[in-house]
Amino acid sequence: MKKLLVTLFVAGVVVFTGCTTTDPYTGEQRTARATQGALIGAAAGAVIGNVTGRRDRTKRAMIGAGIGALAGAAVGNYMDQQEAELRQQLEGTGVSVTRDGDNLILNMPGHVTFDVNRDEVKSEFYEVLNSVAIVLKKYDKTAVEVAGHTDSTGTVEHNMGLSQRRADSVARYLAGQGIQPVRIDTIGFGPHRPIADNSTVEGRALNRRVELTLIPLT
CATH class of the missing domain: 3.30.1330.60 (OmpA-like domain)
Structure with a gap:
């Protein structure tokens, strides 16, 4: 699961490179909210979409444990x-x-x-x-x-x-x-x-x- 999220994060960085905005008060560059939301949404979608794989993995572990x-x-x-x-x-x-x-x-x-x-x-x-x-x-x-x-x-x-x-x-x-x-x-x-x-x-x-x-x- 951690590997999956790390992969998504890296991919997100590549896709959204340059998607920053300038803070009008500090003048600093920061990631746009839309970009942050897209990255979080991608991670959440991966979690939801991976349910079947997780269940199969648990079953294999149970069989491996002799159940x-x-x-x-x-x-x-x-x-x-x-x-x-x-x-x-x-x-x-x-x-x-x-x-x-x-x-x-x-x-x-x-x-x-x-x-x-x-x-x-x-x-x-x-x-x-x-x-x-x-x-x-x-x-x-x-x-x-x-x-x-x-x-x-x-x-x-x-x-x-x-x-x-x-x-x-x-x-x-x-x-x-x-x-x-x-x-x-x-x-x-x-x-x-x-x-x-x-x-x-x-x-x-x-x-x-x-x-x-x-x-x-x-």
Whole structure:
């Protein structure tokens, strides 16, 4: 991931060389805002577009660690059982469980998980993550993608960083509860994958979230 971003940065420097503006107050040259936005947008687009590759890499790492893969009809049954146990464990916690094909998505609202503009998991949320970890340890043939999301307020750069740090915090906590790190990948999407309208207070609240996508190893 770091190599990808470095490559993008270098490419951006080449493409946007000369795209500077003069500060009217200091007389200094600085990168134009449009150029900065384009560079940040390119990096964000690369993160989003590389999801499939990241998931495949995690699966290969799991197999390399000796975790056996599922096959055929066993996949659906395995995820059915895991879904049922997660729904039972998370009932009344504010965390929703959604089925997407053979994947499971746990939506953790930001106000439940983190204080405003902070990336430390709230202590009140530990019990919920403990419940998730219990199920994840039992069903160890699933990769765990931890994705951070923000609303569109603030700069893209800030939101990309915040979403990544929040995803990392959740991942560290789960690893601390005994989930094998080889199963976990983290990604920060910032404001780029909204699930609601960012022009409303309610919509922005829904967009501030951490999602765990549980992907069967096949």
